[in-house]
Amino acid sequence: MKKILVIHGPNLHLLGKRQPAIYGKTTLKQINAELLKIAKRRKVALTIKQTNVEGEIVNLITKNKHRYQGLLINPAAYTHTSVAIRDAIVASGIPTVEVHLSNIYMREEFRQKSLISGVAKGTVLGFGPKSYILGLEALIDII
Amino acid sequence: MKKILVIHGPNLHLLGKRQPAIYGKTTLKQINAELLKIAKRRKVALTIKQTNVEGEIVNLITKNKHRYQGLLINPAAYTHTSVAIRDAIVASGIPTVEVHLSNIYMREEFRQKSLISGVAKGTVLGFGPKSYILGLEALIDII
Amino acid sequence: MKKILVIHGPNLHLLGKRQPAIYGKTTLKQINAELLKIAKRRKVALTIKQTNVEGEIVNLITKNKHRYQGLLINPAAYTHTSVAIRDAIVASGIPTVEVHLSNIYMREEFRQKSLISGVAKGTVLGFGPKSYILGLEALIDII
Amino acid sequence: MKKILVIHGPNLHLLGKRQPAIYGKTTLKQINAELLKIAKRRKVALTIKQTNVEGEIVNLITKNKHRYQGLLINPAAYTHTSVAIRDAIVASGIPTVEVHLSNIYMREEFRQKSLISGVAKGTVLGFGPKSYILGLEALIDII
């Protein structure tokens, strides 16, 4: 049974709890439940983590005892600044799908470039929680 | 029954026919067949067009007699240069999903910006023909 | 009797039909009627065209059988990207007035430069449909 | 009876007096006479000022005892450098039309951006003294 690591980047633990007018009412818990349902149907195992620390994301990707066959990541704010996560993805060699809830190309200029897209297999962005669903389906198809 | 317009931008008619080592062996015909299968299952009607002319894409989006409820577009080379297609999407008011076969953020610098992403609901890129499948599913969910 | 060519660029056929809250309720037909009234009063002949295709605008400017004495053009989205229309205006040698409904210098950065202004006699922008009226009056005075 | 303030920016007092080969033979006095004729016909009152001092333009716009209903301004060299005049127009709340004798987008690069266009209702440029006439007509229509 294939194993997939799901990483939620900084501030995503607040999803659905604060400012629902902006970020929607879906919580991270609900997104995770959806992802686990798909995993069950598609017969893959998920490990799901949320962390606000850039270096811990690097740890999660590179220090796992049992190598994962796929990585689903929403790098959030680190999308735009982290060369370290980019390097971790390359160094680990794990096939990666990048997802974003919002359309980062509709936002401030400093958000309109992704250091992660260039090392991901593919990217899904702008569909809200649905971005995760599409991203996971695509990742399972790839691996 | 909802109607969706699918537009393949410039040079995509060559897909799978030339340089299969680079672009894969899947032809546009095969992609279209896949899209029609999904459309049938999800009970939406598809109109599929390919054109190499920027202005004809504008025509397709804005001059259709019967208004579409959704637009699935791979703007290809016009992604990076066409303000006219961007304006057409905004002016038509049709919910739009942008797809790309390749990861444009892995390619030449002049391809690393999309004039379309900022007016699309969401974007799927980098999964090859699978980008279309994911994009259509997401579009049907939205509309 | 002097002849003037009026060209409406991409997406302008939608004027007044969609999103009136943003673009106003005046249709292109109404603007054209206004222009023809002025033409009658000032005793010039108008040929009015709308097209979404960049190359057709080049054709209109350079392939007309009977040379025009003036060109009134709203290049819309092509304002910012078309070297070809710029070259056509220069090559045809027809005195040209550029008009814009909106103030392009209040909008997105990629709209804040015009490739056409540098080869037009003058520019009128930001007055809505009134921009056309002022532009035509100025053009007739020049030619 | 509506009141309109007309401001001629720096160096415009020299118009028609020096280097007529470049700037034409029309003097500022003649332009003002033309403007007053239109004002009479359209039944508005004009106050016309010329000054070379940036801060005095700010004073004229913001310190007038009797509020004006419209502002017609050729900011000349301050077009490209004056945040203060831009702020004065916004703070005063007076509908403003910006005019230029020459086509500033045909000149040196440091002239190819206007800090004023973004806060004016509209802009007329490139028609020589005729730019003022068109600008005043448009301003009267707006207010």
Add this chain to the structure above:
Amino acid sequence: MKKILVIHGPNLHLLGKRQPAIYGKTTLKQINAELLKIAKRRKVALTIKQTNVEGEIVNLITKNKHRYQGLLINPAAYTHTSVAIRDAIVASGIPTVEVHLSNIYMREEFRQKSLISGVAKGTVLGFGPKSYILGLEALIDII
């Protein structure tokens, strides 16, 4: 008794009189009253000036008969464009505190750099009229 010069830059005389929705209802007079109260308590003398002319600000800083021991300045629009005021502050050698009502780093890009910050002892910005109060307190502590 120490003397402090307070300079309000261009357009600040309008404060609280126009567009209260944006700029608040506090007038410059009220701010000045607040400043004078602090001055009394802290036993310093204030000279308060408002001018819209860049060169007059230079005059105020460099031509005062009696040298001031401190300068509290809101350079407003000249913040972003005036090398002359910057040079005046350096040449006068008077310890300077820069204040802004609004957070200039939340506004248009051309406002997101200050030529004055680099020669001021410190800067207080974004607190509305309160910025002046904090700035004056800090200035008195320094001198």
Add this chain to the structure above:
Amino acid sequence: MKKILVIHGPNLHLLGKRQPAIYGKTTLKQINAELLKIAKRRKVALTIKQTNVEGEIVNLITKNKHRYQGLLINPAAYTHTSVAIRDAIVASGIPTVEVHLSNIYMREEFRQKSLISGVAKGTVLGFGPKSYILGLEALIDII
């Protein structure tokens, strides 16, 4: 009783201990004592933290059990690079005041932009330890 979170960013634990010629002799402990004195007088509760880890700052802002009514932050080196802290401040919705000991606009170019200023209520910079005092007073006034 209102609660305020005070965060000292990376390297600030060294304050006053090393290179006093450059950074002054005031230690972080002394600054904290000053802040607590003000808090007592103004009747607010302070929680004071220092950390060198970007993600821990995000944790402090977003994971506190009892929501704070205000945030006083010196983001130090992260001022210029952390989109994650910027997002945390926005997502938490806590009114924030940014302080800096030095005038960052007098230093290296890469320090002359703040990602935090755009989401803070206000900023106080350049007054040394006094920046904290002014910042806290302003923050208490706001909340």
Add this chain to the structure above:
Amino acid sequence: MKKILVIHGPNLHLLGKRQPAIYGKTTLKQINAELLKIAKRRKVALTIKQTNVEGEIVNLITKNKHRYQGLLINPAAYTHTSVAIRDAIVASGIPTVEVHLSNIYMREEFRQKSLISGVAKGTVLGFGPKSYILGLEALIDII
């Protein structure tokens, strides 16, 4: 017998007809006659097209029934803006020579970069009609 496609881009149909002072008196017809003479001598077949529409150039390159062995193209204004023509050349795999009548590096800055040069075998520019002659000779040698 090898087949070569010759494409003249936008506005080149006007060659020699208007503004001979600038563009010379040689017409496109005369250039084509010269090219056909060379073709006869070198025993290759030429298909010669002129079009003002970017997408039609893409069509010509990619939709020809009988594959050409070489492409001689003067992309004119599209040289600087067309990613679509660049992609068409790459996708078709036809060896390509780019020619320009004028020296584009002596002209406006926006003309001083070619999107086509990077995918052409070679480029000949600045020799007027002679550029075509040299380009065709070189192309025949290559194929």
Add this chain to the structure above:
Amino acid sequence: MKKILVIHGPNLHLLGKRQPAIYGKTTLKQINAELLKIAKRRKVALTIKQTNVEGEIVNLITKNKHRYQGLLINPAAYTHTSVAIRDAIVASGIPTVEVHLSNIYMREEFRQKSLISGVAKGTVLGFGPKSYILGLEALIDII
């Protein structure tokens, strides 16, 4: 007898009075005395002005009753920001020599470009008060 206008720009009235360590001990009065001595020897008349107001410099250049045959100007801080003074020099048609006490190309980056050099006959910079002497000699030779 030829007349020359000498303009000292903003802050130059402080020369030699403050911060002699940086600016030297020579006062503006002494420089003027030197210039008058040369004028006497070379038999030209000098009019010498110092002002801190940009617009007054424009006035001096363009509003003088008796036209000058030459202009010697140290635009100081306005060197880098004043399009208005540049335009005044061009519009007046007076042969102009630009001088600077310091080497502006050794200072901050925003000082390393001169809007005036491009319209002056020549420039002398970096020699302290001697720059004026050399500049006046050169100007008298030219006119």
Add this chain to the structure above:
Amino acid sequence: MKKILVIHGPNLHLLGKRQPAIYGKTTLKQINAELLKIAKRRKVALTIKQTNVEGEIVNLITKNKHRYQGLLINPAAYTHTSVAIRDAIVASGIPTVEVHLSNIYMREEFRQKSLISGVAKGTVLGFGPKSYILGLEALIDII
């Protein structure tokens, strides 16, 4: 006996374990063994750390109980983004040598600038594991 701190930045724990074709077969353990051999011969004590967390690197440099006399650091991905590590090196005052396995100036553009070089005594790059050896020898010579 002098003490030197050796810090290996993010992803370096994977060295020699994955993708040996790219990164070589030498493991971090082997590099460390080499460094310890040199330390023994040169009679200095080494403390060797690897961490993926930016803030922990700051902690290592600034929070060590016993001050080190030298720092040998391969900041890896943080080379290009970490102002915090730069500040830590300056604040600690420890003489520092920066090393890189690869030649960062042969790689992607965002890697072609180092925030650390400007505060290090010297840099050794591009020699693979040998970079560490050379760097340590140089550091011991310096301290």
Add this chain to the structure above:
Amino acid sequence: MKKILVIHGPNLHLLGKRQPAIYGKTTLKQINAELLKIAKRRKVALTIKQTNVEGEIVNLITKNKHRYQGLLINPAAYTHTSVAIRDAIVASGIPTVEVHLSNIYMREEFRQKSLISGVAKGTVLGFGPKSYILGLEALIDII
């Protein structure tokens, strides 16, 4: 009989001798033989030089006793950096053709601009040794 100077810039003496896989097997000697054959047929005299020193290229162009009627130059690396060679071509007034073996617009960014193209009559690039042949033919036609 007309005289043409042929200059081969830096490193071209290595042509065909080293790294034939990249640069081809044709030596400079062979290219020169080809050029001399053409010269014989076209009845012009050639002087052929190779030098690695920028200033010697300037000498060759400007210090020849007998003025040449044409210059064929491959400036190689100096293409991108030498204002001196550009000035030499302009000052000598000799009609010049620039050639390059490779397509410089396919290479590193710092090679994608030519200081020479702007002063040459025309440029031929990308055809390998054939570029010289075409360039010489074109040059002879011009002079």
Add this chain to the structure above:
Amino acid sequence: MKKILVIHGPNLHLLGKRQPAIYGKTTLKQINAELLKIAKRRKVALTIKQTNVEGEIVNLITKNKHRYQGLLINPAAYTHTSVAIRDAIVASGIPTVEVHLSNIYMREEFRQKSLISGVAKGTVLGFGPKSYILGLEALIDII
């Protein structure tokens, strides 16, 4: 008796011989004669050199047996590109005056920056041959 080295940079040997319409009719020989006359009157010795080779200029400045007390240099084309000459001036420690015949700030953009100005005592530019005269006088005053 003090010794001054005069260096004329690349292409200046052509002065007055070619294109007199542009560069004037004064030859380098005549300029040198003028300089020698001044030298005689002012009692300094001149060594005058012209060379087109950048490295020879470095040699002249740094390898002279008898140290010069002053350097008068017109670096011509090397003004804009030579870090080596800049370093030579600094390393030699000889007081240097930079002169230019033309006003380099009126010419192409790549000429509008001088690498030499930043290390020269002063610069004289735009006065034609007179620039040398003024420069030498100033240099003698300094040394």
Add this chain to the structure above:
Amino acid sequence: MKKILVIHGPNLHLLGKRQPAIYGKTTLKQINAELLKIAKRRKVALTIKQTNVEGEIVNLITKNKHRYQGLLINPAAYTHTSVAIRDAIVASGIPTVEVHLSNIYMREEFRQKSLISGVAKGTVLGFGPKSYILGLEALIDII
């Protein structure tokens, strides 16, 4: 026995002779003696050259009769401007180590990029004369 070429770039012949406060007291002669000692111990032959002429460095690298097995180069000022030396290193195919006495990333911005680093095996910088020692040791290890 392997042969290594050592090249000292422009101005390095002055090392230790002038401005010892800045550049140290070690002369080039002393550095060369150190290098020869290492060469003796490591059993390689050294050829050591210093030149100020860019093209002579190209000659040294590419025209040596007996091919060298390694190149140790301090390109000094040419580091930042010489494409020709870069090309020479690539064309010669000799393994190269680049050294710098100072840390070029601590100096002026135009020195903060090396055209040589991208084609060298490795770089050692900032250790003064010690940079040469480390560089030679590394080079011998490589070859």
